[in-house]
Amino acid sequence: DAEITQSPRHKITETGRQVTLACHQTWNHNNMFWYRQDLGHGLRLIHYSYGVQDTNKGEVSDGYSVSRSNTEDLPLTLESAASSQTSVYFCASRTSRNTGELFFGEGSRLTVL
Amino acid sequence: AQSVTQLGSHVSVSEGALVLLRCNYSSSVPPYLFWYVQYPNQGLQLLLKYTSAATLVKGINGFEAEFKKSETSFHLTKPSAHMSDAAEYFCAVSDPVYNQGGKLIFGQGTELSVKP
Numbered sequence: 001d002a003e004i005t006q007s008p009r010h011k012i013t014e015t016g017r018q019v020t021l022a023c024h025q026t027w028n029h030n031n032m033f034w035y036r037q038d039l040g041h042g043l044r045l046i047h048y049s050y051g052v053q054d055t056n057k058g059e060v061s062d063g064y065s066v067s068r069s070n071t072e073d074l075p076l077t078l079e080s081a082a083s084s085q086t087s088v089y090f091c092a093s094r095t096s097r098n099t100g101e102l103f104f105g106e107g108s109r110l111t112v113l
Numbered sequence: 114a115q116s117v118t119q120l121g122s123h124v125s126v127s128e129g130a131l132v133l134l135r136c137n138y139s140s141s142v143p144p145y146l147f148w149y150v151q152y153p154n155q156g157l158q159l160l161l162k163y164t165s166a167a168t169l170v171k172g173i174n175g176f177e178a179e180f181k182k183s184e185t186s187f188h189l190t191k192p193s194a195h196m197s198d199a200a201e202y203f204c205a206v207s208d209p210v211y212n213q214g215g216k217l218i219f220g221q222g223t224e225l226s227v228k229p
Binding site for chain 1: 119122145147149154155156157158159162164203205207215216217218219220221222
C-alpha cells in the first residue's frame with residue numbers, strides 16, 4: 001500500500017544545531033507540505049512544494065528550509081534550532097486536484113533544549 | 114484569502130448525545146471544505162469533504178456536515194456520540210487560487226471529549 005513516512009518520530013536536540021526531518025511518500029503525489037502543530041494554533045504551514053525543484057514558503061517559514069530533488073521526498077531542515085521550534089511536525093501529500101485528500105504522516109516530535 | 118474559524122476549542126458531550134462541532138469559513142470564491150480527525154499520537158485522517166456537489170456530506174464513522182453558503186458554515190455533526198469519537202477535529206479550506214491541489218488552511222481544532 002502507498003504511504004507517507006516521517007523520520008525520526010522523536011528527536012531531542014540542542015539550541016543552535018542543524019536538524020533535518022525526513023518525509024517520504026509512495027503515493028507519487030506532486031504536492032507535498034510541511035505543517036507544525038502547537039497547542040492553540042492548530043496546524044500552521046511551514047513550506048510546500050508542487051513538484052520537483054519547486055518550493056514555496058508558508059506562513060511560518062522563518063528558520064526552516066526544504067528542497068525537492070525527487071517526487072518522493074521533501075526533507076525539512078532547521079538551520080539553527082531554537083526552543084521556539086519545539087513542536088510536532090507533520091508532512092503531508094496530495095494529488096494535483098483541489099478536491100483531493102491530504103494524506104498525513106504520523107508526525108515527528110522535536111524538542112529543542 | 115481563505116480562513117477557517119472553529120468555535121470552541123473544547124467540546125464535551127455524554128455518550129449517546131448529539132455531537133456538534135462548529136466551523137465557519139471565509140472565502141472569496143466557492144470553497145472546498147474538509148473535516149479531519151486526529152487521534153492521540155497520530156496524524157490526521159479525512160472524515161469528509163465538500164467539493165461543490167451535495168451540500169449534505171456524509172463521512173466515516175457516522176459523521177456528516179452540511180455546507181451552508183448563506184451562513185458560511187460547515188458544521189460537523191453526529192447523532193449519537195461514542196467513546197471512540199474522543200479526538201481532535203480540524204476543519205480546513207482548500208486554497209483554490211492555485212487550482213492544483215493547493216495548500217489546506219486549517220482551523221485551530223476542537224478537542225472532543227465523550228463522557229460515559
